[in-house]
Amino acid sequence: MAAFNRNLVLAFVVVLSISSMEVSFAARHLMQSSQPTLPTIPTIPTLPKVALPPLPAMPTLPKAAAALPPMPATPLPTMPSLPTMPTTMPKVTLPPLPASLPTIPTTMPSFPTINIPTTLPSIPFFTPPPSTTSP
Template sequence: MASFNCFALAFLMALSFASIDVGVAARHLLQQPQTPSLLKKTFPPLPSFPKPSFPRPSIPSFPKPSIPSFPKPSIPSFPRPGVLPPLPSRLPSRPKATLAPLPSIPSVPQIPTAIPSIPFFSPPLSHSTP
């Protein structure tokens, strides 16, 4: 797969370099001075020839053949595709499903959300005198 990617990349690069040369050549041709109309050759008009007239051949008339009539086969009637049969007027009762009781889940302990108060102790008195 990697070799295909390298090949594709090399191919795209070659195409881009080729288009650069074409672009340079086109610009070079556009920058050439226009040739004067005197140097262009004018050709004389082609002579007109009379159209030949051929005699039309007469088409003989042939008698038309008669097509024999064959008996047509009878096509059996099938229900049309896409047409659904009618629904019954009374739907059958469905059985009642009973679920087993769920096992009891242990309760998750509660995490306290209030921050307990921290008792505030006053700092010790200083023994220095002012």
């Protein structure tokens, strides 16, 4: 098992060293090569401006022929006065603590027992009718 782990680590080291050499060769090649010329982008023609048609004139609405009668004014009822709040809080008294705590039972109460019959009752069977033919 140890030999397998050693070979696996050695294989990883070899793969990493080869890949790092390839990466450095590729980076050196990219640095030494000249940059390519970028293609020219064609110009976009300008779009024509579209003028919106003028909005139609607002029509005049007919005026109300007769003025409406004024609304009758109803007097608002008076608000009732707020009740007076007490300024002092009542004294709260707690009931006295019991002199001693009740005792905790140490024995469990007995549970009722159920008698389950261990034998099955016999079922009476009818006797077969006598046969008329002999075998």
